[in-house]
Amino acid sequence: MKRKRLLSTILAGVMVLSLAACGSTGSADKGTEAAAPAAQTETPAKEETPAKEEAPAAESTEAGPVELTVCTTFAGEDGNAQNFKASVDAWCAQTGNSVADTSATSDETFKTRVITDFETGSEPDVLFFFNGADANSFIEAGLVMSIDEIRASYPDFASNMNDDLIADSLVDGKKYAVPVNGYWEAMFVNEEVLQAAGVATPGADYTMEQFKADCDKIKAAGYTPIAAALGNIPHYWWEYAIFNNQSPANHLEIPTVDTADSWIAGMNDIKALYEAGYFPENTLSATDDETFAMFTEGKAAFLIDGSWKVGGIVNACQSDPEDPSTLDQNKLDHFNVTYVPGQGSRKATDLIGGLSMGYYITKAAWDDPAKRDAAVSFVSYMTSDEVVPLFAQHTASALKNAPAVDTTKFNSLQVKAMAMMSDVTSLTGAVQDLFMGDCRISTFDGMPEIVTGAVSAEDAVLEGLNTYYAQ
DSSP: OOOOOOOOOOOOGGGTTOOOOOOOOEEEEEEESEEOOOOGSOOOOOOOOOOOOOOOOOOOOTOOOOOEEEEESOOTTTTTTHHHHHHHHHHHHHOOEEEEEOOOSSSHHHHHHHHHHHTTTOOEEEEESSSGGGGHHHTTTTTTOOOOHHHHHTTTHHHHHGGGGSOTTTSSSSSOOEEOOOEEEEEEEEEEHHHTTTTOOOOOOBBHHHHHHHHHHHTTTTSEEEEOOOOOOHHHHHHHHHHHHHTTTTTTTOTTTTHHHHHHHHHHHHHHHTTOOOOTTTTTOOOHHHHHHHTTSSSEEEEEEEETTTHHHHHHTTTTTTTTGBBOOHHHHHHEEEEEOOBBBTTTTTEEEEOOOOEEEEEHHHHTTTTHHHHHHHHHHHHHHHTTHHHHHHHHHHHOSOOOOOOOGGGGHHHHHHHTTTTTTTTOGGGGGSSSSGGGGTTTTTHHHHHHHHSHHHHHHHHHHHEEEHO
């Protein structure tokens, strides 16, 4: 049987969000995972861009002005595209260097293009890319520099980052990509629905038993407790149901067919919520867009989703989704974001999340005397304490000492997200990002059969694991 290497758990204490600020590029592995867990393959909603902070001075290169080729995912509808452009312009103005920007929207085509560029010797000087399996080929080929190798010549490189939060390569365990911003998955709430049902907004000690009791009250008041399309996007409930039967310490360990009890228990927990009538009546046939509309229109109380959904909720509160000036502030104020109810050894404040992308310096740029200094300067500038918060906003970062956030530059839901993240005790990657391909069909596509009892949770889980180990 072929075993896949596991991503290391990404732990972030409350320090992760002294910045608390952080925003999303809707990474591509995650939907893209970076991107994000399977559900994150959706394109994140565009968010408002906060006012630009004053950026740090960048060192100019001794060799004189050079042009760097830089490729990122900050393009198209990405919420940070304008932040990237402004930061690049500022760095160029300070150093006298220039940037040939080849950025593109993050998707499978983009990933293929990047890999092909490395294979044909046309890779960029600096690359903002995923730090998981997608990077294996060019790391194995020795075409990018590790952070430790760079620090041998530039000791202060990425010294403002918490190394424990920088992902290790799956190839050799070394760190290559300097992160900017990450993602989290949590529970959004429509407080207007909660108030109508006499339910308080859940806090940091929220348990699954309390959640079920609240769902009963919400249902009795004539509302749908949980907005979720189990027949379309069961990803978030799949992830947290398993997490609630494990812990941050072992969540990223894919079990064997003989040790699958926690996964089976998680699927049965979703089945129990379905049987209790907590999901929409059409949860097995509805689309994710339809159940999201139920939530934003005040028909459902709870929604588990990712940090990129902040922008979607904001847009839903605008009469014109493309015009921020049409925002109904009163409507937006009815929404909040809190913790997914905990169970067992997983506290509610233990969230799914992480830092799935970062800046690489290629060996081609490193070996070019005219470009080495400029590449180091560029990455240092783009990952500085002053610039990272512009990109991170209300998600996560690896900064050791994040600057204080001016909350007047953010909307009310973003500010609530920052407050929520300030009490997070850990961030753990999504196991579904490791359990990819046909092995997910039996529990993802098969969720309707599981919750209706047409297929047992045990049979569905074991089918998926057998497929996984046969790949």
